[in-house]
Amino acid sequence: MLIRLARQSLWNRRGTALMTLLSLVISIALLLGIDHLRLEAKRSFTSTVSGTDLIVGARSGQLNLLLYSVFRLGSATNNISWQHYQQISKHPQVKWSIPLALGDSHRGFRVIGTNDDYFRFFRYGQQQQLDFAQGQAFAEVYQTVLGAAVADKLGYQLGEQIILSHGVGAVSFSQHKDQPFTVVGILAPTGTPVDQSVHVSLAGIEAIHRGWQGGAPVLGRQPKLHAEQLAALQPTVITGFMLGLKSKVATFALQRQINEFKAEPLTAILPGAALAELWQMLSMVENLLLLVTLLVLIAALIGMMTTLLAAMKERQREMAILRAVGARPWQLFWLIELEVLCLTVLSIGGALLTLTAGLWLAQPLLSSQYGLVISIWPWHSHTGIVLSALTGVSLVLGAIPSYLTYRQSVAQGLVIKL
Amino acid sequence: MLSKPNFPALELKNFHFQWPGQQAFSLDIPAVSLAVGQHLFIRGASGSGKTTLLNLLCGIHRLTKGEIHIGGHLLQPQSGAKRDAIRARNIGVVFQQLNLISYLSVLDNVLLAGEFAGNKLPDAKARAQSLLTALGMSETLWQKQAQQLSVGQQQRVAIARALLNEPALLIADEPTSALDADNRDAFIRLLLSEADRCGTTVIFVSHDAQLADYFAAVLRMENLAAGVVLSNPLSNPQTNPQTETTGEQAPC
Numbered sequence: 001m002l003i004r005l006a007r008q009s010l011w012n013r014r015g016t017a018l019m020t021l022l023s024l025v026i027s028i029a030l031l032l033g034i035d036h037l038r039l040e041a042k043r044s045f046t047s048t049v050s051g052t053d054l055i056v057g058a059r060s061g062q063l064n065l066l067l068y069s070v071f072r073l074g075s076a077t078n079n080i081s082w083q084h085y086q087q088i089s090k091h092p093q094v095k096w097s098i099p100l101a102l103g104d105s106h107r108g109f110r111v112i113g114t115n116d117d118y119f120r121f122f123r124y125g126q127q128q129q130l131d132f133a134q135g136q137a138f139a140e141v142y143q144t145v146l147g148a149a150v151a152d153k154l155g156y157q158l159g160e161q162i163i164l165s166h167g168v169g170a171v172s173f174s175q176h177k178d179q180p181f182t183v184v185g186i187l188a189p190t191g192t193p194v195d196q197s198v199h200v201s202l203a204g205i206e207a208i209h210r211g212w213q214g215g216a217p218v219l220g221r222q223p224k225l226h227a228e229q230l231a232a233l234q235p236t237v238i239t240g241f242m243l244g245l246k247s248k249v250a251t252f253a254l255q256r257q258i259n260e261f262k263a264e265p266l267t268a269i270l271p272g273a274a275l276a277e278l279w280q281m282l283s284m285v286e287n288l289l290l291l292v293t294l295l296v297l298i299a300a301l302i303g304m305m306t307t308l309l310a311a312m313k314e315r316q317r318e319m320a321i322l323r324a325v326g327a328r329p330w331q332l333f334w335l336i337e338l339e340v341l342c343l344t345v346l347s348i349g350g351a352l353l354t355l356t357a358g359l360w361l362a363q364p365l366l367s368s369q370y371g372l373v374i375s376i377w378p379w380h381s382h383t384g385i386v387l388s389a390l391t392g393v394s395l396v397l398g399a400i401p402s403y404l405t406y407r408q409s410v411a412q413g414l415v416i417k418l
Numbered sequence: 419m420l421s422k423p424n425f426p427a428l429e430l431k432n433f434h435f436q437w438p439g440q441q442a443f444s445l446d447i448p449a450v451s452l453a454v455g456q457h458l459f460i461r462g463a464s465g466s467g468k469t470t471l472l473n474l475l476c477g478i479h480r481l482t483k484g485e486i487h488i489g490g491h492l493l494q495p496q497s498g499a500k501r502d503a504i505r506a507r508n509i510g511v512v513f514q515q516l517n518l519i520s521y522l523s524v525l526d527n528v529l530l531a532g533e534f535a536g537n538k539l540p541d542a543k544a545r546a547q548s549l550l551t552a553l554g555m556s557e558t559l560w561q562k563q564a565q566q567l568s569v570g571q572q573q574r575v576a577i578a579r580a581l582l583n584e585p586a587l588l589i590a591d592e593p594t595s596a597l598d599a600d601n602r603d604a605f606i607r608l609l610l611s612e613a614d615r616c617g618t619t620v621i622f623v624s625h626d627a628q629l630a631d632y633f634a635a636v637l638r639m640e641n642l643a644a645g646v647v648l649s650n651p652l653s654n655p656q657t658n659p660q661t662e663t664t665g666e667q668a669p670c
Contacts, residue, residue: 001533005522012521317516323478324513325579326506326534328499410498414478414511414591 002331006338009318013311017343020304024347027300028390029355031293035386036355036378038286042279044373048192049242049271051123053251056080056088056258057240059265066274069100069240072110072193075168076102079237084264091257093250094243096121101205102239104176105168109150111198113205113238119145121244124192134158135185141203141230145185149195156183164198164208176208191373203233243268297390301397304343308336308401312408319409333399333406340398344391352378425490427586427619428452428475432484435474445471447484452635454586457610457620459630462639468623471639472591475621476509477501489586506535510580510588510618512609515596517576518564524550524575525560531582542582549578552612569596570605577609581616588613588620594629606632 010017049055049070057065058078067073089097098121101113112118119130119137135158138145146156156162161180181200189195207230245251251270258268319332327335359376366374433447445467452458462468473479474494475486478501481494488508493501510531518527525546532542550560553574564572573593580588590609594602606622610632613620622633630636 008521318519321513321517321519322530322534323502324476324505324511325531326502328502331534414473414476414513 002335002338005322006335006342009315009335010339010342016307016311020307021343021347021350023300023303024343025350025354027293027297028347028351029358031290031297031386031390032351032378032383033355033358034289034293035383036359036380037374038290039380040374044191045279046272046275047125048275049122049124051121051127051244052242052271053245053248054243054255054258054268055240055271055274056243056266056268059267062267062269062274063278065240065267065269066271066278068102069242070193070271072102072112072197076239079239080241080266081237081264082235084261084266085238085241087263088258088261089241089243091254093245093247093254095246096244098122098242099202099235099238100240100242101202101235101237103168104164104166104205104208106150106162106164106198107154109147109154109196109198110168111164111200111205113200113202113235115202118199122194122242124190124194128190130190130194131188133186133188135183138184138199138201138204141201141207141233142179142181143184143201143204144181145187145199146183147187147195147197147199148189150198151183151186156186158183158186162198164200179208189373202235202238203230206233206235298393301394304340304394305397305400308340308398309404312401312405315405316408316412319405320412320414323409324414329406329409332409333402336402336405337395337398340394340402341391344394348387348390425454425487425586426451427454427456427489428458428621429487430484431487433474433481433486434483435470435479436482443467445474450637452619452621454617455614455619456635457613457622457633458635458637459633460621460623460637460639461625461627461630462623463625466639468591468639472589472623475587475589476511477505491586503536506531507583508586510583510585512573512576512580512588512590512593514592515569515572517579517593518567518572520565521563523561523563524555524567527564527575528579528582531579535583546578546582549581549612550575552615553578553608570601573597573605574608577612581612581618584616585618588618590620590622592624593622594624594626602629 055065055069057069057076058080060077064074064077068076085097085099088094096117098118099114102110104111104113116137119132122130124130132145133148135145144162150156160183162183163180164176166174166176181204187194243254245254255268255270258266322332322335323329355378356376359374359378363374363376428450429452430447430450433445433450435445437443460468460471470479474481477486477493477496480498484494485492486494488504491504491508493504493508496504518524519530522530525543528546528550529542532546547557547560551557555571555574555578559567559571564575567575573596576593577588580590588609593609594605597605606629609622610620622629
């Protein structure tokens with residue numbers, strides 16, 4: 001019965017109640033949205049690479065290695081010789097290996113020199129394999145496989161020819177103009193940096209750099225290669241490689257062996273640990289954002305309390321009538337609290353609805369523009385707890401006008417002096 | 419009515435009230451007993467302590483000393499919750515004006531009295547409807563919001579609500595002050611006749627001496643506020659309304 005009274009009383013003041021509701025919906029949606037994006041970004045972030053036990057590059061910090069090998073950010077400190085890669089990849093504990101040769105780009109997208117093993121062994125997310133949306137892997141020197149976002153943004157189709165540039169800037173002055181690559185495959189979207197990559201064979205990388213010295217073409221010394229020469233192309237250096245091991249137990253032992261590799265200074269990292277470290281650095285920003293959202297929410301709750309307090313004066317008569325028909329003071333307390341509860345629950349529902357609708361609308365954009373694949377339903381294991389806590393806080397804040405109403409109803413009696 | 423004949427509707431014993439820490443003002447009534455159906459008019463100017471007396475009789479404020487019985491139930495001294503419960507079941511209240519909760523329908527306003535009384539009469543709705551009809555509120559008005567009614571209509575709905583639980587006592591606080599003279603007389607007649615039908619005793623508080631003619635017993639606030647001992651307030655020589663015959667008019 002109190003519930004019905006609370007409902008009808010709220011409906012009676014639907015103008016102010018609606019504004020309160022709106023501010024609560026917005027701030028709750030903001031809170032849940034930021035929390036959701038944070039977790040989804042983390043999930044998407046940590047799922048950029050999976051199933052890889054070690055990533056190896058020239059001696060450097062683990063974040064640097066992680067950034068250039070997995071996220072296509074920054075540059076390698078040095079190269080690794082092909083012989084040493086061969087040597088390590090033949091280690092008895094190694095199940096598979098993927099070589100990576102970086103340093104070129106195509107209109108801002110990074111070029112990765114690799115081999116067939118990339119398409120066979122690379123895993124992301126929940127051990128998902130790379131799929132071809134169209135075409136297949138490269139088989140010849142001047143063939144390339146594009147990530148989904150590259151093909152989508154630049155509008156490339158199978159069979160088109162593209163020119164690679166030296167260096168990783170969006171605008172490059174030294175282009176490998178004489179050696180165009182033909183698009184033979186386009187990968188399905190993954191929501192990882194793979195979407196932003198242009199894949200060519202190691203031989204292709206070798207071919208376009210033939211005759212270069214010190215990172216620049218030597219004038220007049222870039223001979224066209226014959227078919228036999230192309231077939232015989234062997235890479236001499238790569239930038240790094242990924243390793244999958246036969247047994248996880250061997251990971252640390254092999255990591256130490258690589259780090260202590262005598263012939264060349266190398267660094268081997270565990271992608272999981274490096275990702276966690278990187279994420280921790282980023283989480284500062286994310287925590288700050290969460291804090292701001294929390295403050296917005298508290299402001300909205302205080303706004304609700306203010307509206308309730310403001311309504312107290314005009315509701316004195318209502319309270320006196322309820323007292324006259326026998327309502328106990330604590331029932332009036334709960335009448336106000338029920339209104340608070342009603343508002344909060346409605347706002348939570350509204351916020352979830354708004355957020356889901358917003359995510360549904362934004363999802364195509366997010367996945368195509370930012371490579372972020374985000375689930376539409378913003379519910380996580382702790383969301384229930386967060387929302388219960390929120391309801392608790394709003395009830396505590398609502399207790400202030402409720403208690404004042406209670407006090408007033410006890411002190412004032414039935415006759416209101418208007 | 420037959421179920422509550424042995425107890426007086428209102429009984430005060432050694433009634434004494436004083437605001438804590440204030441000596442200047444006190445209310446004293448050594449003994450008053452109102453039989454069922456014996457209506458009382460309390461007359462007093464504003465500031466004479468009417469409001470305080472009402473709040474005491476309704477059990478909102480705690481009596482300093484003495485006892486109040488309503489229809490055989492001890493109202494004071496009692497805990498706050500008990501007083502609230504007794505008020506819900508045994509006392510109906512009609513205010514000066516703005517008696518109704520504006521956002522509830524007419525019918526819901528009347529039923530409100532049953533909701534808080536706890537002892538939900540199964541036929542509360544039917545009772546509310548017959549009361550409204552008896553008070554001249556036609557069925558077309560029942561679902562209207564209270565704020566859409568005229569003042570006179572609102573006061574009649576207030577009577578229906580006050581009588582819903584067949585209370586021993588109906589306390590009316592200047593209920594006619596917002597009405598013009600014609601409506602005022604009609605209102606009082608309606609109030610008293612409906613109260614008689616339900617076997618409810620009316621305590622009517624007003625500053626308007628003219629209205630005293632409708633009542634058998636009159637109590638003057640001045641006497642109480644001055645601390646004068648008043649042993650027999652039932653000073654109006656007029657005869658009591660016929661309490662005996664009211665029981666037969668069933669649909670109360």
